[in-house]
Amino acid sequence: MSEDELEAEVEVESLPRRLPLVALVGRPNVGKSTLFNRFVGERRAVVEDRAGTTRDRLIGIVEWNGMRFRVVDTGGMQPAVGDPIEIGVQDQARIAVAAADLILLLVDAATGPNPGDAEVAQLLRRSGKPIILVANKADNIERDRAAQEFSILGFDRLHTVSAQHGIGSGDLLDVIVERLEALPEDAGTPYIEGEVTVAIVGRPNVGKSSLLNKLIGSERTVVSEVAGTTRDAIDETLLHAGRQITLVDTAGIRKRGKVASGPSADKWATVRSVRALDRADVALLLIDASTGLQAQDLHIAGSVIDAGKGLVLVLNKWDLIEKDGFTFDEIEGKLRRQAPFLDFAPLVSISAVTGLRATKVLDAAVAAADARNLRIPTGVLNRLIAEAVARQEPAHSGSKRPKILYAAQASTPPPTFVVFARNAAQVHFTWQRFLENQIREKYHLMGTPIRIVVRERAAEEGRERGRSSRSTKRAPAKAKPASRA
Numbered sequence: 001m002s003e004d005e006l007e008a009e010v011e012v013e014s015l016p017r018r019l020p021l022v023a024l025v026g027r028p029n030v031g032k033s034t035l036f037n038r039f040v041g042e043r044r045a046v047v048e049d050r051a052g053t054t055r056d057r058l059i060g061i062v063e064w065n066g067m068r069f070r071v072v073d074t075g076g077m078q079p080a081v082g083d084p085i086e087i088g089v090q091d092q093a094r095i096a097v098a099a100a101d102l103i104l105l106l107v108d109a110a111t112g113p114n115p116g117d118a119e120v121a122q123l124l125r126r127s128g129k130p131i132i133l134v135a136n137k138a139d140n141i142e143r144d145r146a147a148q149e150f151s152i153l154g155f156d157r158l159h160t161v162s163a164q165h166g167i168g169s170g171d172l173l174d175v176i177v178e179r180l181e182a183l184p185e186d187a188g189t190p191y192i193e194g195e196v197t198v199a200i201v202g203r204p205n206v207g208k209s210s211l212l213n214k215l216i217g218s219e220r221t222v223v224s225e226v227a228g229t230t231r232d233a234i235d236e237t238l239l240h241a242g243r244q245i246t247l248v249d250t251a252g253i254r255k256r257g258k259v260a261s262g263p264s265a266d267k268w269a270t271v272r273s274v275r276a277l278d279r280a281d282v283a284l285l286l287i288d289a290s291t292g293l294q295a296q297d298l299h300i301a302g303s304v305i306d307a308g309k310g311l312v313l314v315l316n317k318w319d320l321i322e323k324d325g326f327t328f329d330e331i332e333g334k335l336r337r338q339a340p341f342l343d344f345a346p347l348v349s350i351s352a353v354t355g356l357r358a359t360k361v362l363d364a365a366v367a368a369a370d371a372r373n374l375r376i377p378t379g380v381l382n383r384l385i386a387e388a389v390a391r392q393e394p395a396h397s398g399s400k401r402p403k404i405l406y407a408a409q410a411s412t413p414p415p416t417f418v419v420f421a422r423n424a425a426q427v428h429f430t431w432q433r434f435l436e437n438q439i440r441e442k443y444h445l446m447g448t449p450i451r452i453v454v455r456e457r458a459a460e461e462g463r464e465r466g467r468s469s470r471s472t473k474r475a476p477a478k479a480k481p482a483s484r485a
Contacts, residue, residue, distance in 0.1 A: 019061065020069045020180045023096045025124060026106035027116045028076025031136040035106065035163035036060065036073035039173070059235055064173045069180055072096045077120045097127050102179055109135040109147040109160060121153050130179060134172060135160045195244040196369045198362075199276045201304070202286035203296050204251075207316040210352035211286065212236060212249040215362065240362045250276045277303065281369045281413070282310035282447065284361055289315040289331070289349065293338050301342055308414045310368030310447045311345040314361055319351040346446050368447025372413035376443070382406050385419065388438045396426040405457050414449050415439075420457035427454045 024032040040060035058073040074096045097103060103124055107117050124131055135147035138160035147160050159175060161168035200208045216236050237246045277283060283304045287297055304311045313335070321327065332347050346364045350357045376384075385407050394402045402423040410416045419435070421427060432452045439450060 020101045020183065021059075021099055022062075022069055022071045022102045022104060022176060022180075023100035024071065024073050024104050024106060025077060025097060025120065027108070027114060027120060030076070030106045030108045031163045032076070032106050033058075033073050035104075035134075035136060035161070035169070036071060038163045038166060038169050039071050062173070065177050067177045067180065069176070072100070077123070097124065097129070100129055101183055102176065103127070103129050103131045104134050104176075105131050105153075105155075106134050106136050107147075107150050107153075109138040109143045109150075112146060113149050113152060117150070118153060121155075130183075131155065132172075132175060132179065133158050136163050138162055138167065139165060196282065196366055197246045197248065197280045198365045198369075199248040199250060199280035199283045199309075200286065201250050201277070201283050201300055203288070203294065203300070206286040206288045207352040208249055208286055211284075211314075211316065211350070211358065211361070212247055214352050214355050214358050215247060240359065241366065243366050245362060245365070248276045248280060277307045277309055280309055281372060282312060282365045284312050284314050284365060285345075286314045286316045289317045290320050292331070293335050298339055301339065301345075305341070305449045308372075308449060308451070310365070310372050310414075311342070311449070312361060312364040312368055312447055313342065313345045313347045315347065315349040316352050318349040318356060319354055344440065344446060344449065364447060371443075371445045371448040372415070374415050374443060374445060374448075375412055376409055376415075376417075376439075378408050381409060381417070384438065384442060385435065388435050391438075392431065392434055394421075394426070394431040395428040396423070400426055402426040410453070414451060415445065416451040416453070419452060419454045421454055422457060424454045424456040 024036055026032055036058065039062045059070055060073075062069055062071050105117075105121060105124060108114070121131075121133075133150065133153060133155040135150055135158055138144045138147050139162045144160050147158060150158055159168065159172050161172050163169065200211060202208055216238055235246055235248055237244060239245070285297065285301055285304065287293055301311065301313075315331065328349055331349075335347065336343060346368070348357060348360050348364055350361060352358060385404060389404050394404065396402055400423040402421050404427075405420045405422065407417055407419040410418045417439075419427075432454065436450050436452055439445065
């Protein structure tokens with residue numbers, strides 16, 4: 001990356017409101033991702049003893065001494081690159097520098113000064129942003145002393161840490177907070193927490209990063225035809241139709257066999273993609289329209305449903321399909337036949353490259369998130385179930401006929417209903433599916449899984465419940481004795 005490139009004006013995406021941003025910058029393999037994980041308190045960034053593991057900007061929120069700020073992990077900056085992916089990595093680092101309020105320049109205390117450190121320092125000075133020089137991997141006294149050689153870079157003060165062991169990280173955070181408090185008041189404004197979190201998931205190379213970039217209107221992630229370019233779970237926040245949405249771009253989820261035999265970075269990338277579902281409300285499952293639904297797509301969809309998350313099926317690369325007025329209906333019909341358990345998930349056809357119907361996925365995601373939080377009053381729910389029983393009584397396989405008594409919604413999200421019955425074990429799963437369809441028909445719960453649990457309620461328990469209810473009724477007050485004159 002040249003000095004002119006760093007100095008060039010770039011269009012930086014902005015949150016509706018934001019916290020101050022601290023960028024971790026330096027040569028490859030100096031420990032930026034390890035320090036990022038130390039700051040945010042979890043293993044969000046993929047860490048590996050190999051240069052070039054980090055490719056995209058990964059943003060986390062840090063709270064220290066009553067101050068909250070964002071920290072961004074970047075790929076290693078190196079002046080001379082030729083590989084297309086590495087060029088994209090350098091672009092991401094450049095955008096992070098342009099957006100930052102404060103820069104941490106990381107150097108390696110284990111290897112000592114490197115000519116690349118001086119080049120990176122010179123480029124960062126041209127940004128005009130305040131810079132803190134940090135020597136990482138100062139695991140012992142000898143390295144701590146040797147780190148003083150970095151004074152040749154010309155900074156007033158050097159901070160030594162060991163991100164891996166946590167040595168000096170608290171003192172460094174104190175310095176960061178002090179520098180951020182000295183910034184102008186308009187450097188950072190209050191951050192609005194994400195209202196709906198949407199994870200973009202799918203097999204490798206189905207267009208997840210392209211969709212994220214199209215939705216936010218800038219090159220937020222590195223995009224390449226090489227499968228596996230994205231390795232971290234990338235967060236970005238935007239406003240859509242008055243709702244705040246946090247998008248999480250994930251690495252492609254590979255088959256278990258390929259993950260086991262592949263590089264460790266790919267293994268961790270897959271683990272982080274799965275973990276991204278834990279903090280999401282809805283998942284956008286991208287499917288390659290040119291290849292159709294694959295076994296791995298079904299596996300990912302099953303993981304989303306098991307996690308109780310909303311689900312939207314997204315047919316990407318629609319611009320590559322030869323089509324007529326019936327093509328979408330034909331493809332949807334085939335998909336529904338392949339995976340009837342996904343009937344509740346809406347299907348949207350898009351092109352992440354051209355932007356065709358890209359914002360429609362956000363409409364579907366918001367609707368799915370709202371459906372996940374639906375609560376049905378107990379009285380209304382029991383009337384609905386009584387009507388369902390009147391239409392179709394539960395099928396049974398044994399000699400004892402089940403009897404549905406009453407139901408209640410146990411929790412949300414996702415909507416979870418507990419149906420109490422006598423001889424509950426005899427209630428066939430097909431009737432549970434029938435009941436689910438009745439609920440969906442009335443409340444149009446597209447995009448969210450529904451859980452129905454049938455529990456046993458014995459006749460003795462029912463009578464005891466009735467007696468308990470009657471005993472709690474207020475007894476008539478006793479007449480007060482007449483007072484003596």
